[in-house]
Amino acid sequence: MGPNGNRLIALSAKLRSSAQRHALAVIAATGSDGATQTLLTAHGFSIRTIAALVKRGLVTMAREKVRTGGKWIDAAKVRMTDAGRDALAAGEAFGEG
Helix, strand or coil, rough: CCCHHHHHHHHHHHCCHHHHHHHHHHHHCCCHHEHHHHHHHHCCHHHHHHHHHHHHCEEEEEEEEEEECCEEEEEEEEEEEEHHHHHHHHHHCCCCC
């Protein structure tokens, strides 16, 4: 196994469930804007799944003001970290993504 092999295995182990991998892929698709918690739960992801990604350092969550329907509301925004991008790439490299 090459020098990066152990690192890739460790990163893919961070994504312990297919729900977490799928959530991470959805968050990645939102780019630097991130996804709202509401969007993620509407896609069927539980708060527990999102919290697990935050706990593992794969995403961050912050309260922000967002404009929707002409009004400003508070929303929890979820954004990918570098570790999250690496973990997602490692999972895809092993056919797990």
